[in-house]
Amino acid sequence: MELTLAEERILDGEEGYAHQLAMKIVVKLGEIFAADRLIPITSAHISGASYKTIGDAPIEFLEDLVKNGARASVKATLNPVGFDLHDYKNWSLSQTIIEKQKLIIRLYEALNIQPILSCTPYYFEELSLGDHVAFSESSACVYTNSVIGARTNREGGPSALASAIIGKTANYGLHITELRQPKLLVEVETPPKEYAEFGMLGTYVGRLARDHIPIFQGIRTATNNQLKYLGAGLASTGMVAMFHMRGITPEVQKIDIKECCEKITITQDELNNELHKLSTTDSIPDLIFIGCPHCSLQEIQEIAAYLRHKKVRADLKLWICTSQAIKEVAQEEIEMIENAGAKVICDTCIVVAYLEQLGIKTMMTSSAKAANYTPHFCDIDSVMNTVQGCLDTATTKLKDI
Amino acid sequence: MPLTSITGRSVVSGKAKGKVLFSSEAISFLGGVNPKTGLVVEKGHCLEGKSVKETVLVFPHGKGSTVGSYVLYSLAKNNAAPKAIINRIGDPVVVVGAIIGEIPMLIDVDIDLLNDGMMVEIDADRGIIKLIDA
Numbered sequence: 001m002e003l004t005l006a007e008e009r010i011l012d013g014e015e016g017y018a019h020q021l022a023m024k025i026v027v028k029l030g031e032i033f034a035a036d037r038l039i040p041i042t043s044a045h046i047s048g049a050s051y052k053t054i055g056d057a058p059i060e061f062l063e064d065l066v067k068n069g070a071r072a073s074v075k076a077t078l079n080p081v082g083f084d085l086h087d088y089k090n091w092s093l094s095q096t097i098i099e100k101q102k103l104i105i106r107l108y109e110a111l112n113i114q115p116i117l118s119c120t121p122y123y124f125e126e127l128s129l130g131d132h133v134a135f136s137e138s139s140a141c142v143y144t145n146s147v148i149g150a151r152t153n154r155e156g157g158p159s160a161l162a163s164a165i166i167g168k169t170a171n172y173g174l175h176i177t178e179l180r181q182p183k184l185l186v187e188v189e190t191p192p193k194e195y196a197e198f199g200m201l202g203t204y205v206g207r208l209a210r211d212h213i214p215i216f217q218g219i220r221t222a223t224n225n226q227l228k229y230l231g232a233g234l235a236s237t238g239m240v241a242m243f244h245m246r247g248i249t250p251e252v253q254k255i256d257i258k259e260c261c262e263k264i265t266i267t268q269d270e271l272n273n274e275l276h277k278l279s280t281t282d283s284i285p286d287l288i289f290i291g292c293p294h295c296s297l298q299e300i301q302e303i304a305a306y307l308r309h310k311k312v313r314a315d316l317k318l319w320i321c322t323s324q325a326i327k328e329v330a331q332e333e334i335e336m337i338e339n340a341g342a343k344v345i346c347d348t349c350i351v352v353a354y355l356e357q358l359g360i361k362t363m364m365t366s367s368a369k370a371a372n373y374t375p376h377f378c379d380i381d382s383v384m385n386t387v388q389g390c391l392d393t394a395t396t397k398l399k400d401i
Numbered sequence: 402m403p404l405t406s407i408t409g410r411s412v413v414s415g416k417a418k419g420k421v422l423f424s425s426e427a428i429s430f431l432g433g434v435n436p437k438t439g440l441v442v443e444k445g446h447c448l449e450g451k452s453v454k455e456t457v458l459v460f461p462h463g464k465g466s467t468v469g470s471y472v473l474y475s476l477a478k479n480n481a482a483p484k485a486i487i488n489r490i491g492d493p494v495v496v497v498g499a500i501i502g503e504i505p506m507l508i509d510v511d512i513d514l515l516n517d518g519m520m521v522e523i524d525a526d527r528g529i530i531k532l533i534d535a
Binding site for chain 1: 478491500501
């Protein structure tokens with residue numbers, strides 16, 4: 001790999017320990033993946049923030065970086081943590097958990113990383129076609145590559161952090177135009193309509209695609225919100241970091257579809273089976289959850305419109321997850337949702353939150369990603385349903401079901 | 402003539418001499434290894450109950466969360482890290498962990514030539530593993 005003189009100097013430690021370490025991480029990964037050089041990035045998004053999933057492991061490392069004066073040199077944002085920082089009093093969390101979680105956030109802040117505590121950084125920054133970034137958080141990677149056309153590899157937390165510090169990443173993988181070509185043609189017979197259906201198409205195809213880039217054919221229209229669920233599903237069951245969709249995604253015109261070697265066809269039967277696969281029980285849920293990835297403003301508006309004149313059943317909880325930033329701009333809608341008896345939760349997500357402490361046994365969700373992860377991460381049963389189905393269940397009296 | 406040395410690609414330089422702890426299975430450091438003691442705690446893992454501390458840890462590649470890199474850093478800080486790491490495939494989680502924990506590491510090694518308990522001497526600067534018992 002060719003390094004500039006300035007990069008060599010950092011690697012030799014002339015700008016201190018923290019920069020040297022960050023440079024070593026980026027350069028070594030670049031060597032392994034046969035990168036030719038480093039390229040500047042415009043932003044970074046860092047996962048590894050919830051104390052529940054990461055424990056004490058990164059604390060010492062982050063402390064050492066802070067002590068050595070490391071700071072992100074480009075815009076950098078942080079993924080969700082283990083609880084809502086403004087509303088955790090009823091979560092029965094130990095003092096240790098609360099303090100350790102807050103310490104981790106402080107350390108990242110000291111490294112100049114903005115605690116947006118959301119998995120949807122693309123809602124809060126200007127990303128353009130062709131921009132190079134370093135994103136960890138698999139669903140954000142897929143959205144950024146596929147829907148926006150900015151370029152990122154599927155980074156891990158530490159490599160995204162290292163890239164944020166030096167403002168560069170190694171030029172390999174999805175940063176290179178030729179490597180953004182699809183390898184798997186997915187013919188969809190019955191186009192998905194609901195967010196949940198896009199998510200299930202994602203979890204189903206993710207298992208088959210492994211690390212190949214799929215190109216979808218047969219879907220005439222899709223909103224960015226729908227594509228968000230598709231991408232989150234793809235990344236949760238596969239190593240997929242990007243997809244294309246004919247007539248819809250920004251880089252699809254340049255693709256010669258004949259070069260795609262493998263083809264699969266998805267029928268309605270397969271999507272029905274996926275619904276059953278993502279449901280580990282058919283019992284009545286005690287929690288209904290919407291918002292993985294975090295809800296956009298439009299989704300919050302849709303949920304508010306549904307709940308406007310309704311009440312959530314007293315025997316279950318309805319949670320909507322979004323980011324603090326969306327909550328602030330949607331105050332009226334949030335009020336409508338909370339007046340119906342639902343709860344809007346920020347800063348965290350069902351997958352990385354301390355659910356066990358709340359005695360939750362069964363969760364119903366419209367997110368295929370959450371349904372796929374939660375039984376493993378949180379040891380609770382999951383029931384997959386559409387957004388409509390989730391909201392209907394949440395607001396229908398038990399005897400009516 | 403018996404094999405006396407094998408080669409690999411250097412990821413983290415340094416020299417080490419020690420006994421091979423051989424795992425035929427991939428290792429997840431997050432949740433799989435206690436960061437304070439080095440004990441392998443993953444249920445049903447072929448190394449369960451053994452300690453990676455001061456061994457030459459040989460395994461095919463890493464698996465699991467990228468937070469595993471930080472566990473290798475903590476192991477090094479707590480003097481519970483392996484003396485060296487030898488992998489068949491360089492996986493970003495372990496590679497980053499070895500860099501930040503300053504643990505000598507070689508990848509692209511034909512690990513089937515190594516056996517559990519074997520004494521080896523590693524020169525990660527030159528990418529050479531000397532088989533002392535061989």
